[in-house]
Amino acid sequence: MGEDKIEREEIASRGNKPDSEAVERVTRMGNASIPKLIVEFAVPSVVGMVVNGSYNIIDSIFLGHAVGEIGLSAVTVANPIMIVFMALAMLVGNGGNALAALRLGEGKRDAAERSLGNVVFLSIVLWILVALAAANPALMDMLLSASSATDEVRPYAHTFIQILCFGFVLQSIGMGVNNFIRTCGAPNMALGTMVIGLAMATIFNFWFVILNGWGVAGSAYATLLGQACPALTVLWYFIFKKNVPMRLRLRCIVPDSKIVTTILAYGFPSFAIQAGMAVVNFVLNYQLAKYGGISSIGAVNALASIGVINRIGMFVVMPLIGISIALQPLLGYNYGARKIDRVRKTLWLGIAIATGIALIEWIVIMVFPEAIINAFGIRNAELLDFTTFALKVQFIMLPLVGFQIVGANYFQATGQPLKSIFLTLTRQILFLVPLLFILPNILPTIAPEFDGLDALYFATPLADFLAIFTVAVFIAWEMRRLRRMTVSPSSSVKSSE
Numbered sequence: 001m002g003e004d005k006i007e008r009e010e011i012a013s014r015g016n017k018p019d020s021e022a023v024e025r026v027t028r029m030g031n032a033s034i035p036k037l038i039v040e041f042a043v044p045s046v047v048g049m050v051v052n053g054s055y056n057i058i059d060s061i062f063l064g065h066a067v068g069e070i071g072l073s074a075v076t077v078a079n080p081i082m083i084v085f086m087a088l089a090m091l092v093g094n095g096g097n098a099l100a101a102l103r104l105g106e107g108k109r110d111a112a113e114r115s116l117g118n119v120v121f122l123s124i125v126l127w128i129l130v131a132l133a134a135a136n137p138a139l140m141d142m143l144l145s146a147s148s149a150t151d152e153v154r155p156y157a158h159t160f161i162q163i164l165c166f167g168f169v170l171q172s173i174g175m176g177v178n179n180f181i182r183t184c185g186a187p188n189m190a191l192g193t194m195v196i197g198l199a200m201a202t203i204f205n206f207w208f209v210i211l212n213g214w215g216v217a218g219s220a221y222a223t224l225l226g227q228a229c230p231a232l233t234v235l236w237y238f239i240f241k242k243n244v245p246m247r248l249r250l251r252c253i254v255p256d257s258k259i260v261t262t263i264l265a266y267g268f269p270s271f272a273i274q275a276g277m278a279v280v281n282f283v284l285n286y287q288l289a290k291y292g293g294i295s296s297i298g299a300v301n302a303l304a305s306i307g308v309i310n311r312i313g314m315f316v317v318m319p320l321i322g323i324s325i326a327l328q329p330l331l332g333y334n335y336g337a338r339k340i341d342r343v344r345k346t347l348w349l350g351i352a353i354a355t356g357i358a359l360i361e362w363i364v365i366m367v368f369p370e371a372i373i374n375a376f377g378i379r380n381a382e383l384l385d386f387t388t389f390a391l392k393v394q395f396i397m398l399p400l401v402g403f404q405i406v407g408a409n410y411f412q413a414t415g416q417p418l419k420s421i422f423l424t425l426t427r428q429i430l431f432l433v434p435l436l437f438i439l440p441n442i443l444p445t446i447a448p449e450f451d452g453l454d455a456l457y458f459a460t461p462l463a464d465f466l467a468i469f470t471v472a473v474f475i476a477w478e479m480r481r482l483r484r485m486t487v488s489p490s491s492s493v494k495s496s497e
Contacts, residue, residue: 030337034345037330038353044191046322051194052175053318055201055226056082056311059219062205064377067156067215069304072376074156074216076288076307077149080281081161085130085168086175087274092122093176095267099259100180100246109246116180116238117252118259123176127169134165146282148289150299156216163220170224174231181237184245189237193230201226269412269421276428283436284310284456291440291452297386302453305387308376309394309457316361316395320402323354324409331413340486344479347410354402362398365391390457397464404464407471410478423474427467435459 056079063071096119103111133139140158149157164171174197181190204225208218238248285303292302327350334342365372369388378384404427412420439459440452450458 030334030339030342034330034342034349038326038346038349041330042323042326042353044187045326046319048191048194049318049322049325050315051191051198053315054198055223057315058198058202058205059223060308060311060376062209062222063216063219064304064308064375066209066213066377068377069301069380069383070153070156071216071219072304072307072378073150073153073300074160075219076303076310077144077147077153077157077285078160078164079307079310080147080278080285081143082164083274083278083281085164085171087271087278088126088130088168089123089172089176090274091267091271092119092126092172092263093179093267094270095119095263095265096122096176097179097182098266099262104245113246113249114252114256114259115263116177116246116248118255118263119177119180120173120248121253121255122260122263123169123172126172130165130168134162148282148285148303150289150293150303152300153303160216160220163217164223167224167227170227170231173234174227174229177234177238178230180246181234186237193233196233197226197228197230199226200229269417272421273424273428276425280428280432280436281310283433287436287440287456288453291456295451295453297383297453301380301383301386304378305383305390306457308373308378308387309391312365312372312391313394313460316358316365316398317401317405319357319361320354320405323350323357323402324406326350327406328409328413331410332415335414338485340482343414344482347406351403351406354406355399356402358402359399362395365395365398390454394457394460396461397468400468401464404468404471407475411474419474423467423471426470427463431466432459432463435463 056075060072060075063075067074096115100112100115103109103115133143140162143161144154144157147157174193178190178193181187181193201222204222205219208214208222212218214221235248238244238246284306288302288306289299293299295302297305327346330346331343334340334346369391370384373384373387373391378387404423408420408423410420411417411423436456436459439455439462443450443455443458444452
């Protein structure tokens with residue numbers, strides 16, 4: 001009880017002088033029930049991540065039924081570029097939100113508002129650059145070639161990407177600036193805007209793609225209209241809503257070089273992780289076109305098949321990422337307060353929850369693979385068999401992926417960002433990319449029943465295994481360090497980097 005009182009006094013002594021309710025919301029992270037706190041923090045986080053991961057799924061389902069494999073292939077070719085869009089939105093949105101949260105904590109409302117305004121400015125600048133790139137035929141051809149678009153798929157992918165480029169500002173504001181609403185203490189509203197956006201995207205996809213037969217272009221327009229809903233809601237919140245901690249003011253949109261630099265620095269880790277995903281997708285598309293072209297499946301069907309599996313993969317990890325995000329404030333607060341037992345309990349309970357979710361997802365995938373694939377409109381018998389087998393192989397390690405994600409995120413939450421970035425990128429960059437090049441040359445010699453195309457989906461579980469093992473080594477070493485801190489509680493908590 002003495003420690004809790006000290007914590008309240010420390011928070012209350014800051015320049016911002018929060019009221020007792022605000023103080024209690026912070027200090028309870030160090031004394032309330034950990035399972036209850038995890039549930040409270042995790043539910044909106046998990047739902048929000050699932051919503052974010054659903055846009056690609058919705059596009060693929062409607063296009064698969066209305067257009068067939070060519071539509072799925074077009075979305076697969078567009079996927080790396082769409083990930084780049086998300087990376088840019090997170091670069092300015094996450095970076096600006098982190099800066100604004102710090103400034104609000106310091107009681108500097110005007111500085112927080114300038115962070116918000118500069119994020120909107122950067123979003124507009126990025127939109128102009130992206131739109132100019134989309135209007136340049138030579139640059140678009142280069143991007144499509146980098147994403148390994150075949151001659152058959154190229155015009156469809158070009159249409160899809162170009163429309164999304166012209167409306168990029170909607171995604172940047174709707175997703176990036178949306179985070180500021182959470183910082184303002186309205187997480188449910190932030191979640192609500194995303195849910196409404198997804199619902200509208202689904203409705204417009206059905207209207208444009210199924211009813212009107214607008215194909216790939218209709219799906220792209222539906223996505224933009226879905227993104228417009230949270231974008232407009234976010235702008236309304238910060239311009240017109242009363243009694244908000246910060247507002248979007250015209251004078252704050254004027255760029256400040258120091259603020260812009262800080263925003264980009266704070267947002268770079270999130271950008272780097274998404275950029276790593278984009279690199280993996282560019283490499284994978286190249287290898288799919290190469291080895292699919294010399295197999296009986298064909299390049300277009302290979303892009304469609306593995307593209308569907310990868311979108312399922314991105315979707316199933318979203319709840320696991322949501323758990324890791326929800327744990328961050330709990331881990332960080334208790335680590336900073338030297339409540340090491342609560343740190344360990346939070347970490348292992350979080351890992352258990354993430355593992356339980358992943359296990360349920362794994363069972364569903366293993367029991368109902370055909371039903372899942374049929375939802376995307378794949379009807380060709382040979383392609384259905386190939387995709388079903390590939391889906392099962394690619395998700396062999398899924399029950400342990402929650403441990404890898406939560407374990408890697410633990411180090412970010414406890415002030416060890418370099419370890420976190422390294423462990424997050426091990427699977428994507430250090431392991432998966434080399435395996436995508438190496439395994440097609442090795443697997444057919446070891447198991448002649450498999451060809452180079454088969455090796456591409458075997459690469460994922462192998463990369464997962466290596467990444468899980470690496471995180472396990474880091475966590476084991478960290479547990480030893482935490483035990484030493486428990487023995488010597490008077491020692492200061494420092495980053496080991």
